[in-house]
Amino acid sequence: xxxxxxxxxxxxxxxxxxxxxxxxxxxxxxxxxxxxxxxxxxxxxxxxxxxxxxxxxxxxxxxxxxxxxxxxxxxxxxxxxxxxxxxxxxxxxxxxxxxxxxxxxxxxxxxxxxxxxxxxxxxxxxxxxxxxxxxxxxxxxxxxxxxxxxxxxxxxxxxxxxxxxxxxxxxxxxxxxxxxxxxxxxxxxxxxxxxxxxxxxxxxxxxxxxxxxxxxxxxxxxxxxxxxxxxxxxxxxxxxxxxxxxxxxxxxxxxxxxxxxxxxxxxxxxxxxxxxxxxxxxxxxxxxxxxxxxxxxxxxxxxxxxxxxxxxxxxxxxxxxxxxxxxxxxxxxxxxxxxxxxxxxxxxxxxxxxxxxxxxxxxxxxxxxxxxxxxxxxxxxxxx
Ligand code: LLP
Numbered sequence: 580x581x582x583x584x585x586x587x588x589x590x591x592x593x594x595x596x597x598x599x600x601x602x603x604x605x606x607x608x609x610x611x612x613x614x615x616x617x618x619x620x621x622x623x624x625x626x627x628x629x630x631x632x633x634x635x636x637x638x639x640x641x642x643x644x645x646x647x648x649x650x651x652x653x654x655x656x657x658x659x660x661x662x663x664x665x666x667x668x669x670x671x672x673x674x675x676x677x678x679x680x681x682x683x684x685x686x687x688x689x690x691x692x693x694x695x696x697x698x699x700x701x702x703x704x705x706x707x708x709x710x711x712x713x714x715x716x717x718x719x720x721x722x723x724x725x726x727x728x729x730x731x732x733x734x735x736x737x738x739x740x741x742x743x744x745x746x747x748x749x750x751x752x753x754x755x756x757x758x759x760x761x762x763x764x765x766x767x768x769x770x771x772x773x774x775x776x777x778x779x780x781x782x783x784x785x786x787x788x789x790x791x792x793x794x795x796x797x798x799x800x801x802x803x804x805x806x807x808x809x810x811x812x813x814x815x816x817x818x819x820x821x822x823x824x825x826x827x828x829x830x831x832x833x834x835x836x837x838x839x840x841x842x843x844x845x846x847x848x849x850x851x852x853x854x855x856x857x858x859x860x861x862x863x864x865x866x867x868x869x870x871x872x873x874x875x876x877x878x879x880x881x882x883x884x885x886x887x888x889x890x891x892x893x894x895x896x897x898x899x900x901x902x903x904x905x906x907x908x909x910x911x912x913x914x915x916x917x918x919x920x921x922x923x924x925x926x927x928x929x930x931x932x933x934x935x936x937x938x939x940x941x942x943x944x945x946x947x948x949x950x951x952x953x954x955x956x957x958x959x960x961x962x963x
Contacts, residue, residue: 595876628846635659650677714762766804781832847941854940877910
């Protein structure tokens with residue numbers, strides 16, 4: 580399913596902007612749902628990947644639950660129509676105010692990252708006369724072999740409760756009157772295309788469940804987080820991620836107990852391929868060694884290349900030229916890291932052409948900032 584850009588409409592739109600292919604988003608959600616039919620699996624969409632209200636609306640319509648990491652995300656989810664009982668709330672530094680908000684809305688579950696946090700949730704729930712559902716986030720010490728900024732499941736990372744401290748945390752949670760321990764939560768990293776680390780995670784969870792079975796302790800929910808990657812190199816060739824391979828890995832390797840549910844928190848794999856950042860070419864500058872395309876979008880609109888050395892395929896969507904050249908594509912920000920691509924092969928490009936930076940639906944618009952007093956990018960949709 581190839582994204583078709585409505586260029587005639589784009590010509591009249593102020594750039595830069597995000598364009599979302601709603602048909603592709605719907606097809607992606609459809610495929611995801613068909614892969615979890617008939618198994619006790621539940622997917623929470625990770626709002627952090629994209630909190631655009633229109634995108635949240637589509638995801639709600641598809642019937643997914645939601646995973647939030649801040650009070651702001653909880654507010655965005657509620658505004659999009661998600662009910663409190665569909666919200667999981669994760670995050671290593673939840674404020675008292677954010678915890679209070681979650682308790683007030685009787686959210687489905689708090690994913691708890693430390694013992695001190697557990698105490699605060701118990702206290703806040705008590706003052707409100709409520710019992711908060713919690714899952715303990717376990718740091719499983721598994722290397723996801725992804726970019727160091729987005730790997731989270733190693734014991735040296737700040738996330739979760741280490742395996743050595745888990746028994747103590749479980750005992751403590753079970754002894755507290757105002758929290759209800761319903762599950763264990765894991766997340767090992769993001770943009771994973773190799774399923775081996777997930778297999779290792781399943782094995783680790785099986786060991787832990789055996790351990791807790793022996794202690795007579797059981798959990799209603801196992802939550803394995805998110806992280807399924809997308810094909811940044813070939814967005815049109817692989818517009819929908821390998822949900823089947825991903826879920827099959829868990830079906831094959833994770834031994835769920837009777838009545839137990841398996842939860843996921845997927846972000847990038849749901850929204851990544853449906854979004855592109857559309858920029859206009861301001862200047863083409865021929866340097867001594869390189870040719871630069873200077874566009875009106877910068878790292879402020881899409882920070883992934885500058886922050887993670889990520890590559891987003893760049894397409895000149897208006898050129899009809901049959902000649903190609905190698906270009907560096909850069910933005911207008913006063914930083915050398917404000918570069919989208921080096922040696923990108925594009926048709927001969929001119930001032931006024933439109934460039935699409937593909938696979939930008941996840942961690943694109945939502946990470947935009949106003950450095951250099953720039954405006955935040957707007958968004959347009961295939962079903963406007
Ligand atoms: N659950 C937890 C606990 C997480 O920390 C994350 C992502 C997710 C779920 C969703 O992961 P996903 O399915 O989207 O991989 N800004 C970076 C990615 C940061 C991911 C942070 N945590 C990027 O642009 O690559």
